Amino acid sequence: MIAFTAAEIADITNGRLAAEPGIIPGSVVTDSREATPGSLYVAKPGETADGHDFVAAAFDRGAVLALVEHDVADAAGHNYPAVVVQDSVLAMGALAAETVRRIRAAREADGQPLTVIGITGSAGKTTTKDLLAGILAAEGPTVAPQGSYNGEVGVPLTVFKADAHTRYLVIEMGATGVGHISYLADMVRPDIGVVLCVGTAHAGEFGGVENIALAKGELVEALPATGTAVLNLDDARVAAMAGRTRATVLGCTAQSAGDAQVRAGQVGLTPGGSPEFDLFLPGDPNGHHVSAKLIGAHHITNLLAAAGAAHAAGVPAGRIAESLSAQAAASRWRMERTERADGVTIINDAYNANPESMRAALRTLADLGRGRRTWAVLGAMLELGEDSIREHMAVGTQVVRLNISRLVVVGREARSLYVSAVNEGSWGNECVFAETVEDAYDLLQAELQPGDLVLFKSSNGIGLRHLGDRIALPPQAPGRTATEGSALL
Structure with missing residues (x-):
């Protein structure tokens, strides 16, 4: 990291220096748990938590300066060394520039x-x-x-x-x-x-x-x-x-x-x-x-x-x-392939999903699955707006037309995908709707067979990447329960 004094940071971000540290920061973190000796901790408001609540924790781990939107004091009432700005995220951007x-x-x-x-x-x-x-x-x-x-x-x-x-x-x-x-x-x-x-x-x-x-x-x-x-x-x-x-x-x-x-x-x-x-x-x-x-x-x-x-x-x-x-894939959950010892192949592509990437993943499943039983375990594609139902229905139709052996649709957000596949002619146990990830896990644990090829695909927020990780584990040993396995989620 390029070194900045606290005064320089205040000048660059149009901030106010509340209290100056004796050390120039050597790294920047936005998670107090990642703070190390010499860190600048950026306290930003979040959807579920406010970073200002963790300023003390960051300093306990070695932070020497905070970028905050209001003064934060320690237990003795003394302000932590900080640059106070109007918007901490925009201040980060100014410092990055x-x-x-x-x-x-x-x-x-x-x-x-x-x-x-x-x-x-x-x-x-x-x-x-x-x-x-x-x-x-x-x-x-x-x-x-x-x-x-x-x-x-x-x-x-x-x-x-x-x-x-x-x-x-x-x-x-x-x-x-x-x-x-x-x-x-x-x-x-x-x-x-x-x-x-x-x-x-x-x-x-x-x-x-x-x-x-x-x-x-x-x-x-x-x-x-x-x-x-x-x-x-x-x-x-x-x-x-x-x-x-x-x-x-x-x-x-x-x-x-x-x-x-x-x-x-x-x-x-x-x-x-x-x-x-x-x-x-x-x-x-x-x-x-x-x-x-x-x-x-x-x-x-x-x-x-x-x-x-x-x-x-x-x-x-x-x-x-x-x-x-x-080069092999360097980031997780992007067409990540795992070969189980019992001959089941897992392709975990559930880091994210949109109609284009969903279609590409399904075509790959069909191409790789010739001569094997194929499973598409699919969850919702989020943030599609008014096109959501239509796009999910198009995916359901594609699954059937690609002759994927089994379709497991997980979660109510993706139910239109399941309905479309049924309407296209995927009946009986070829197409299953699972209300929850646990329901899908139980089904797969019970029915996967050696030689099967399984694709997991959904938007990140649905969490099928974690289901894919669980299924990629060796088959359950006798006495191990689904509840015990669920701790991996």
Whole structure:
């Protein structure tokens, strides 16, 4: 982390210094449990708890300064060392912006650049981020988000991990409304921007798909003329963003040559369901073969986008292809495959879900499941707004038409998916509605057989990723009860 004195933090955030610490903070945390000696603790109001209630706990763990929205006193009535601001989250953003500015200045003074890459899209952001970070880490010191840190809190926390030695800063950018990505882009000033797709995730919050496209395009609008916009030309709404940027456009496609400079040729899947193809980049007419370790053809878009961004950052084509072929999934619950000793295969893709990623996961299940009994254990896709029932019904129809052997629909939010599958002709025990996760757990424990292939897919808030983890455990030993297993949730 770039070092700031308490007075500098107050100046940058337009805050008031309540009491000054004797030590300059060396890290930033928003969870008091993560505070360590020398931390700056950011107390932010939350939906279920107020961070100001945990200032004392943060200082007990070694925090030396707090960023707060009002004074907080200890048991003796003395204010904790703090910078008091109007909005602690916006203050974090201001501090992050100054961090990026100082890192750029320090590196440019030494004749070395800092390259900032922003990644957005309705699906695939985290996988693409992980792939790109894997490529760049072999080229120089690289900082990338932990998990899916991609919002107004997560992006600053990622930035604070960087310092003057950082060569590449990879930023994942999420949004739930127009203007959110502009805010993040203004904070980090990306040199390269990657847009993957415009789907229907969060359509209810955005007010429609066109607003999602408007928001995602804010990233390429923020790029400088010297920058590069990496666009997925297989998505028409993303392709249209070429007219919204002054940066050089680097188009990617897995479908046809067209005007794309980043292409996948001879596309296929390995017996294990991993994509393989010949990667063509600008200045590389012969291409390089990529045999990925990720599961599902839909990852080709993510692989190409990571390749395009790495090329824009100056990485040679051969090293890009080599890295893409070597990397497995780095983040949990994203087409995560587990082979149980009894021959049951679990694919846990329940970190998040929207109609696009749901369809892709089901196609992968059907492709991998030829000759096996397949199970789709599905929960709701949240935040779809007025399209929710229609989109869930479309998924139910798809499950039947893909000839998935068994469908287990979990939770009332997804009941329209179950009704649609029944109406499409999935009757008897082919299609089951489970009111709760525990009901689904009991059913699967009782009926899974060696050789079965099981997909878990839902939005994060539904919690099927934890059910997938439980089912991925070895079968219950005699005497172990479902209640005992439920402690893993």
